[in-house]
Amino acid sequence: MTAGALAIEAKELTRTFGTFVAVDRITFDVRAGEVFGFLGANGAGKTTAIRMLTGLLAPSGGRATVAGHDVATQTEAVKRNIGYMSQRFSLYEDLTVAENIRLYGGIYDLSAREIRERTDRMIGRLGLAHAASTYVRSIPLGWRQKLAFSVALLHEPRVVFLDEPTSGVDPITRRQFWELIYETAAAGTTVLVTTHYMDEAEYCDRISIMVAGRIAAIGAPADVKREFGADSIDELFVQLARRDPARAKPATPERTP
Amino acid sequence: MSALLGLLRKEAYHIRRDRRTLAVLIFMPVVQVILFGFAIRTDVENVRLAIVDPAPDHATLALRNRFAATDNFRLTAVVPRVEELEGLFQRGTVQQAIVFAPGFADRIARGLPARVLIITDATEPNTGSAAQGYALTVIQTYERDLIAQQKTASAAGANVRIVLAVRMRFNPTRESSNLFVPGLMAFILTVISALMTAISLTREKETGTLEALLVSPLKPWQIIVGKVLPYLAVGFVSVLLVILEARLIFDVPLRGSLFLLLAEGLLFILVSLSLGILISSRTSSQRVAMMGAMIGTMLPTMLLSGFIFPIESMPLPLQIVTNVVPARWFVEIARSIMLKGVGLAYLWQETLVLAGMAVVLLVASTRSFSERLA
Numbered sequence: 201m202t203a204g205a206l207a208i209e210a211k212e213l214t215r216t217f218g219t220f221v222a223v224d225r226i227t228f229d230v231r232a233g234e235v236f237g238f239l240g241a242n243g244a245g246k247t248t249a250i251r252m253l254t255g256l257l258a259p260s261g262g263r264a265t266v267a268g269h270d271v272a273t274q275t276e277a278v279k280r281n282i283g284y285m286s287q288r289f290s291l292y293e294d295l296t297v298a299e300n301i302r303l304y305g306g307i308y309d310l311s312a313r314e315i316r317e318r319t320d321r322m323i324g325r326l327g328l329a330h331a332a333s334t335y336v337r338s339i340p341l342g343w344r345q346k347l348a349f350s351v352a353l354l355h356e357p358r359v360v361f362l363d364e365p366t367s368g369v370d371p372i373t374r375r376q377f378w379e380l381i382y383e384t385a386a387a388g389t390t391v392l393v394t395t396h397y398m399d400e401a402e403y404c405d406r407i408s409i410m411v412a413g414r415i416a417a418i419g420a421p422a423d424v425k426r427e428f429g430a431d432s433i434d435e436l437f438v439q440l441a442r443r444d445p446a447r448a449k450p451a452t453p454e455r456t457p
Numbered sequence: 458m459s460a461l462l463g464l465l466r467k468e469a470y471h472i473r474r475d476r477r478t479l480a481v482l483i484f485m486p487v488v489q490v491i492l493f494g495f496a497i498r499t500d501v502e503n504v505r506l507a508i509v510d511p512a513p514d515h516a517t518l519a520l521r522n523r524f525a526a527t528d529n530f531r532l533t534a535v536v537p538r539v540e541e542l543e544g545l546f547q548r549g550t551v552q553q554a555i556v557f558a559p560g561f562a563d564r565i566a567r568g569l570p571a572r573v574l575i576i577t578d579a580t581e582p583n584t585g586s587a588a589q590g591y592a593l594t595v596i597q598t599y600e601r602d603l604i605a606q607q608k609t610a611s612a613a614g615a616n617v618r619i620v621l622a623v624r625m626r627f628n629p630t631r632e633s634s635n636l637f638v639p640g641l642m643a644f645i646l647t648v649i650s651a652l653m654t655a656i657s658l659t660r661e662k663e664t665g666t667l668e669a670l671l672v673s674p675l676k677p678w679q680i681i682v683g684k685v686l687p688y689l690a691v692g693f694v695s696v697l698l699v700i701l702e703a704r705l706i707f708d709v710p711l712r713g714s715l716f717l718l719l720a721e722g723l724l725f726i727l728v729s730l731s732l733g734i735l736i737s738s739r740t741s742s743q744r745v746a747m748m749g750a751m752i753g754t755m756l757p758t759m760l761l762s763g764f765i766f767p768i769e770s771m772p773l774p775l776q777i778v779t780n781v782v783p784a785r786w787f788v789e790i791a792r793s794i795m796l797k798g799v800g801l802a803y804l805w806q807e808t809l810v811l812a813g814m815a816v817v818l819l820v821a822s823t824r825s826f827s828e829r830l831a
Contacts, residue, residue: 220622291666292664292666299467299470304673307670424809
């Protein structure tokens with residue numbers, strides 16, 4: 201990857217649904233190997249933005265490249281170079297651990313040998329060797345989450361998108377999961393992660409906070425806190441989210457900030 | 458290609474591991490064959506009637522007028538020779554034929570036996586026997602009226618004799634089971650292709666796995682084919698079982714080509730599948746998808762395809778509605794192949810309608826799939 205090693209580059213990226221502007225001219229970069237926190241309240245436009253970046257949704261305006269490929273015109277190349285994991289983990293519960301890995305390996309055109317090697321390596325690293333032929337439905341949630349993450353990385357993507365990967369998981373497992381994220385980033389894979397846990401936001405190299413379809417703040421956690429005079433990301437988040445007129449009205453009808 | 462094979466294998470695992478659903482899919486039709494074999498009743502009007510009148514005279518014309526005057530019949534053809542009936546029956550232009558022997562009026566006048574043959578298409582057995590009953594009544598009433606006239610004319614009273622012969626075409630023993638098996642095939646194929654596709658696609662939506670497939674380099678058509686092909690296999694097994702069972706228990710014949718029947722079945726499956734995909738792309742929960750598939754595909758197949766209720770005896774607005782029910786066309790095709798033994802030459806119109814539906818729905822459903830899910 202050339203051009204200053206940018207993993208994601210969005211310029212004035214916009215998506216409208218009818219008259220509703222879900223994502224409103226957002227511009228941001230994510231550098232290769234960075235852990236980028238993509239924050240925002242529900243309905244702020246995060247999901248729409250991610251859907252455009254993963255090639256699922258065509259932008260209405262602006263442009264974006266992921267791993268050097270244009271999301272609007274080179275969707276196929278974008279899809280080959282990204283991994284994706286949602287809060288629902290995307291594993292088939294009635295398939296075994298090994299069968300899930302094999303399925304996704306096949307989908308990404310890995311050879312039978314590659315699949316076998318990577319399966320062994322992955323199962324060994326996760327400590328799941330004894331559970332390879334267990335149905336996913338019967339392994340604990342924490343393991344399922346790590347497995348889903350590893351499966352999303354199976355084809356060694358340049359960028360991986362994690363959509364609320366830790367929701368509903370206990371704090372210890374969350375901590376362990378973040379260690380996996382750091383390992384992945386250290387190995388050169390760019391990680392874009394969305395979360396509603398503000399302590400997790402502090403772990404990111406840089407964050408952006410979306411409010412009403414726009415990026416209201418962007419930068420390293422320490423820098424944005426300083427910029428807005430907030431003590432924590434949590435405080436900053438609430439402060440910014442209140443600016444959203446749609447959100448502020450019903451909660452505090454008597455005054456607008 | 459290997460990606461697609463992987464998808465197919467995964468879907469086969471889903472089916473194999475969900476034993477209960479698989480059992481329902483295979484055995485429900487088997488049980489239904491038996492249930493429906495004993496339980497279907499129907500009624501008729503507007504029987505399409507042909508008259509074979511080699512030498513028209515005042516008596517045959519009088520009888521023709523009587524047939525034309527009742528609500529039960531609609532005169533669709535008058536031909537001079539019996540040979541011409543074959544084609545009319547096979548095309549379905551005609552459901553019943555009245556064949557007069559030459560010199561009909563003359564023989565009546567001379568007190569000789571005058572012969573009439575009633576031929577009835579019994580593919581729909583209840584319709585067939587009812588139609589035969591109506592025809593007998595019309596002719597016997599005519600005979601009685603003649604006798605009454607002659608008695609008043611001459612006190613002696615010549616002996617008027619009309620000799621009736623009846624014959625059932627295609628299904629001489631008039632067994633209802635012959636009729637419902639094609640309908641049941643349509644029903645099974647609808648359940649498996651439309652209902653199961655809709656449910657299993659929305660299940661993947663619910664569990665988030667569809668999202669994972671969509672962000673992968675897989676093309677939408679690969680996802681759909683991977684989803685659909687394994688269910689197709691189950692559907693074929695089920696249909697073959699029904700044909701076999703129908704033959705063993707109810708002696709339902711398969712007079713036409715099995716290959717043509719399965720090929721037409723495939724076309725019908727394609728239509729149902731597209732409906733299933735269309736439904737699942739517009740719903741997000743398995744429950745809603747199931748309701749949609751039941752109301753949108755299963756009910757029309759049961760009620761409006763001629764499977765249970767003959768289309769001829771429906772009110773006109775409903776008859777018009779049946780035209781958009783794909784099962785109606787498939788039932789007609791399957792009945793003709795199984796019971797009349799006809800080939801594509803006679804069925805190309807129905808086949809064309811079904812093919813047209815398949816094209817329209819496939820385009821609509823892939824478009825809807827890529828727009829709404831992707």
